[in-house]
Amino acid sequence: MIRYGELSTKGKNIKLFIQQLAKNIRSALQAHPKVKIHGQKDRMYLILNGEPSQIIIEKLRPIFGIQTFSPVVKVDKQLEKIYQAAAELVASEYVPGQSFKVNAKRADRAFELDTIGLNREVGHAVICAIPEIEVKMKQPDIELRVEIRHDAAYLSVATIKGAGGLPVGSSGKGMLMLSGGIDSPVAGYLAMKRGVEIEAVHFYSPPYTSEQALNKAKELTVKLTPYVGSIQFITVPFTEIQEAIKENVPSGYLMTITRRFMMRLTDLIREKRGGLAIINGESLGQVASQTLESMTAINEVTTTPVIRPVITMDKLEIIDLAEKIDTFDLAVLPFEDCCTIFAPPQPKTKPKLEKVLEYEKRLDVDDLIQRAFDGMVFEKIQTGDYFLTSGQQEFEDLL
Ligand code: ATP
Numbered sequence: 254m255i256r257y258g259e260l261s262t263k264g265k266n267i268k269l270f271i272q273q274l275a276k277n278i279r280s281a282l283q284a285h286p287k288v289k290i291h292g293q294k295d296r297m298y299l300i301l302n303g304e305p306s307q308i309i310i311e312k313l314r315p316i317f318g319i320q321t322f323s324p325v326v327k328v329d330k331q332l333e334k335i336y337q338a339a340a341e342l343v344a345s346e347y348v349p350g351q352s353f354k355v356n357a358k359r360a361d362r363a364f365e366l367d368t369i370g371l372n373r374e375v376g377h378a379v380i381c382a383i384p385e386i387e388v389k390m391k392q393p394d395i396e397l398r399v400e401i402r403h404d405a406a407y408l409s410v411a412t413i414k415g416a417g418g419l420p421v422g423s424s425g426k427g428m429l430m431l432s433g434g435i436d437s438p439v440a441g442y443l444a445m446k447r448g449v450e451i452e453a454v455h456f457y458s459p460p461y462t463s464e465q466a467l468n469k470a471k472e473l474t475v476k477l478t479p480y481v482g483s484i485q486f487i488t489v490p491f492t493e494i495q496e497a498i499k500e501n502v503p504s505g506y507l508m509t510i511t512r513r514f515m516m517r518l519t520d521l522i523r524e525k526r527g528g529l530a531i532i533n534g535e536s537l538g539q540v541a542s543q544t545l546e547s548m549t550a551i552n553e554v555t556t557t558p559v560i561r562p563v564i565t566m567d568k569l570e571i572i573d574l575a576e577k578i579d580t581f582d583l584a585v586l587p588f589e590d591c592c593t594i595f596a597p598p599q600p601k602t603k604p605k606l607e608k609v610l611e612y613e614k615r616l617d618v619d620d621l622i623q624r625a626f627d628g629m630v631f632e633k634i635q636t637g638d639y640f641l642t643s644g645q646q647e648f649e650d651l652l
């Protein structure tokens with residue numbers, strides 16, 4: 254039994270939210286085709302049909318849009334059957350010395366016992382089966398939930414915390430600018446948590462950056478897939494643009510203009526793929542490109558909403574989250590990405606837009622964009638995919 258939490262407050266959209274959640278669960282449980290999903294207005298039920306509950310529980314934990322969930326036993330609405338299921342369920346959890354209470358709910362008003370009667374009678378049945386068990390109203394070790402619904406009675410003894418948030422896809426699609434660093438995977442995770450489906454856009458500059466740097470970005474994408482099942486990864490060749498900028502633009506403006514190209518390309522890809530937003534890992538004041546003046550100059554190329562989930566977070570807060578979603582160790586692997594290689598020694602922290610526009614006139618912007626766009630490569634990345642093969646091993650051997 255899955256409880257939606259925040260979803261329940263979404264009014265008219267609720268149907269779409271539930272459909273999206275069901276779709277995401279279906280995709281996360283691909284390996285368990287026997288599971289049946291029934292989405293109702295206030296709850297969702299997965300009928301396991303013999304599929305292993307422990308494995309399914311683990312796969313449900315990261316899915317956004319689930320507030321809490323409980324393994325549940327479903328029985329006919331007959332008191333004897335309810336008593337028996339209650340006694341068995343509590344016995345399966347009970348360790349000598351523990352306490353319990355019954356928490357009954359009744360959606361079916363016509364049922365023969367009301368909640369007070371249910372609490373008392375089901376409690377009595379449990380005590381008959383386990384005479385030494387203690388009854389405790391406040392913070393019992395075991396809380397037996399009994400719900401009398403219209404179709405059947407549902408009993409459960411554990412409530413597992415879900416990932417919260419909104420089902421991925423229910424807020425539309427956004428393009429995540431994914432580098433190989435710490436911040437952008439966290440930004441992607443947080444955007445997904447609020448229901449945004451992401452496609453990862455990665456700029457790479459061979460031969461200045463290695464195949465391993467590209468693989469690292471893909472591997473980071475793998476870490477984001479448990480929340481959705483699979484993620485479209487889009488590689489954009491960026492070498493020609495970086496060389497053209499390096500040749501024609503004074504070094505203080507390299508970074509600003511490079512970022513503007515990334516932003517333009519990401520926006521073009523977004524438009525072609527039906528996205529509504531751009532997501533990046535910028536954090537205010539972290540580096541020269543992330544001052545408000547810089548962001549203003551970079552953001553000038555588009556009016557598309559740019560979501561910056563980690564903008565106000567401290568580096569340590571971002572690292573905490575990166576550790577939680579297991580992207581940190583990968584992110585700190587020392588493979589150069591395209592920006593570090595071309596990074597000027599002293600980028601302007603307060604670039605002037607007139608200057609930016611003047612320097613960009615030296616470049617054939619449209620042509621460069623078009624060629625990078627034409628060189629895009631698509632790859633669908635799934636949980637369990639593996640990209641960092643020998644290189645990572647070598648790196649580990651060095652430690
Ligand atoms: P990150 O830890 O995400 O790499 P960062 O602190 O290193 O971020 P920058 O290198 O200034 O910051 O990059 C800012 C943002 O620009 C990144 O968070 C990411 O969203 C985007 N970005 C940078 N490099 C790339 C790249 N090679 N491909 C795609 N997006 C990139």
Ligand code: MG
Nearest residue numbers: 432433434592
């Ligand atoms: Mg970076």
